[in-house]
Amino acid sequence: MGTLFRNGTVITASDMLKADVLVEGEVVTLIGLELDAAGHEVVDCDGMYLMPGGIDVHTHLELPFGGTVSNDDFDTGHRALAFGGSTSHIDFVVQPIGGSLHDGLETWRAKSAHLAQVDYGFHMAVTDLRDEVMEEIPSLLDEGITSLKLFMAYKNVFQIDDTTLFRAMQVAAQQGMIVMVHAENGDVEAELTPRLLAEGKVEPKYHASSRPPEIEGEATNRAVVMAGLAGCPLYVVHVTTRAAVEAIQRGRALGYPVMGESCTQYFFLTVDDHLAMPGFEGAKFICSPPIRSDADHRVLWQAIRDGSLQHVSTDHCNFWYKGGVGPWQEWAAAHDNSEWVDYEAQDPSYRRPGKELGLGNFAKIPNGMPGLEERMMVMWQHGVNSGRISPTRFVELMCSNPAKIFGMYPKKGTIAVGSDADIAIWDPNEEHVLSVETTHMRTDYIVYEGMPIRGRPRQVWLRGRKIVDGDNWLGRNADGRFIARRPGAPVL
Numbered sequence: 484m485g486t487l488f489r490n491g492t493v494i495t496a497s498d499m500l501k502a503d504v505l506v507e508g509e510v511v512t513l514i515g516l517e518l519d520a521a522g523h524e525v526v527d528c529d530g531m532y533l534m535p536g537g538i539d540v541h542t543h544l545e546l547p548f549g550g551t552v553s554n555d556d557f558d559t560g561h562r563a564l565a566f567g568g569s570t571s572h573i574d575f576v577v578q579p580i581g582g583s584l585h586d587g588l589e590t591w592r593a594k595s596a597h598l599a600q601v602d603y604g605f606h607m608a609v610t611d612l613r614d615e616v617m618e619e620i621p622s623l624l625d626e627g628i629t630s631l632k633l634f635m636a637y638k639n640v641f642q643i644d645d646t647t648l649f650r651a652m653q654v655a656a657q658q659g660m661i662v663m664v665h666a667e668n669g670d671v672e673a674e675l676t677p678r679l680l681a682e683g684k685v686e687p688k689y690h691a692s693s694r695p696p697e698i699e700g701e702a703t704n705r706a707v708v709m710a711g712l713a714g715c716p717l718y719v720v721h722v723t724t725r726a727a728v729e730a731i732q733r734g735r736a737l738g739y740p741v742m743g744e745s746c747t748q749y750f751f752l753t754v755d756d757h758l759a760m761p762g763f764e765g766a767k768f769i770c771s772p773p774i775r776s777d778a779d780h781r782v783l784w785q786a787i788r789d790g791s792l793q794h795v796s797t798d799h800c801n802f803w804y805k806g807g808v809g810p811w812q813e814w815a816a817a818h819d820n821s822e823w824v825d826y827e828a829q830d831p832s833y834r835r836p837g838k839e840l841g842l843g844n845f846a847k848i849p850n851g852m853p854g855l856e857e858r859m860m861v862m863w864q865h866g867v868n869s870g871r872i873s874p875t876r877f878v879e880l881m882c883s884n885p886a887k888i889f890g891m892y893p894k895k896g897t898i899a900v901g902s903d904a905d906i907a908i909w910d911p912n913e914e915h916v917l918s919v920e921t922t923h924m925r926t927d928y929i930v931y932e933g934m935p936i937r938g939r940p941r942q943v944w945l946r947g948r949k950i951v952d953g954d955n956w957l958g959r960n961a962d963g964r965f966i967a968r969r970p971g972a973p974v975l
């Protein structure tokens with residue numbers, strides 16, 4: 484017996500048409516008109532869109548960062564992803580300084596496998612590229628990891644120099660892997676930040692002054708040129724500004740294998756309206772690169788329309804706005820980073836440290852914000868409902884392109900015969916107002932508070948099993964599966 488999704492409108496990256504979809508076991512086995520329902524469970528999709536489950540290739544679940552650990556883990560993060568219409572994501576393993584890539588991988592496996600409720604892959608964030616680590620890179624392919632992330636920012640923490648980046652690109656090119664960069668000039672930022680603090684400019688809004696758009700544009704251009712010379716596929720994460728978009732466009736015009744993404748927040752939030760809010764409110768919106776201006780939003784909408792950028796992710800990395808509640812210092816002294824959930828479970832008021840770590844010093848505010856649950860809904864509302872992008876382009880950006888670029892298509896990212904039956908049943912008419920009161924993320928704020936949207940998932944299915952039904956959660960820990968990805972993915 485299979486499941487027959489009847490009378491819906493199927494949206495893929497290329498087509499939008501009325502069709503029935505039959506799922507048997509974990510995969511789609513037939514798409515057609517008026518399919519025979521005999522022997523199958525029927526799901527009436529009249530008036531609904533059937534879209535592939537969304538894919539977010541840029542998340543940081545349970546990431547130790549900025550003196551604390553990001554709140555959502557592979558339990559809450561996965562539930563929130565699914566309630567937002569996504570069924571897969573790729574998180575970043577971080578190599579420990581002084582350790583190996585496999586040390587990092589073991590840590591991320593221990594965080595994820597027993598909790599996972601949707602499917603997930605890993606990128607490898609390389610932080611300490613010693614000679615023996617360079618030699619370790621090809622063995623990542625045996626683990627299903629085909630993408631390396633390198634940081635051109637976070638001096639004295641994660642930042643690598645140009646020699647290291649170029650060498651990594653050459654190894655990646657030989658192996659059919661892809662290099663991702665966080666492109667900001669960390670040396671310049673490291674000069675600007677102490678100067679601002681010495682001048683008494685300590686409020687959250689000065690985070691943006693410490694990381695101006697020029698340092699993103701410069702680093703993006705440098706990475707693009709190096710990728711062109713190395714012949715290495717490059718994917719620039721969290722592009723926020725015109726100079727960075729133009730650097731990618733120039734590279735693509737020259738035939739370099741370069742691509743990029745932006746993240747939802749960079750289409751909506753501004754320094755003036757959010758980062759510069761009175762008091763410490765702006766801390767909620769601190770991420771790197773910083774949020775920018777309305778002019779940058781317009782550039783990004785155009786870039787996802789014309790194909791200069793290929794995906795919209797979230798860089799989801801959330802911290803309490805009002806964290807550090809209860810005896811957290813004593814707990815931190817006696818426990819490992821992975822045990823913050825146990826600390827918070829002791830008393831509903833207890834919280835691990837969060838944004839308040841940077842009261843009086845913007846440089847100490849943990850970078851990042853919540854967003855993985857709202858990604859599909861806000862981009863549908865402001866992309867599709869507003870007429871900026873078509874429904875098929877929406878699916879391409881949110882589902883198919885990320886699957887193609889990162890080596891998991893057509894198993895993931897489309898609705899086709901043989902694909903995993905990851906399906907969001909999307910009600911285009913359902914209205915909702917986004918709020919922290921109804922979010923499934925582990926957070927005390929959301930950045931789209933009060934935003935009205937029309938169109939949201941009614942049901943979500945993962946490999947043929949229903950995991951979201953309206954407001955009800957049907958997913959199960961350890962049902963989410965690691966996605967082993969293939970090298971040699973296409974450059975779009």
Ligand code: DUC
Pocket residue numbers: 543665769770771772798800850851852
């Ligand atoms: N930027 C953020 O804002 N958070 C996590 C990591 C990053 O690069």
Ligand code: ZN
Pocket residue numbers: 665720721771772
């Ligand atoms: Zn980054």
Ligand code: ZN
Pocket residue numbers: 541542543798
């Ligand atoms: Zn990130």
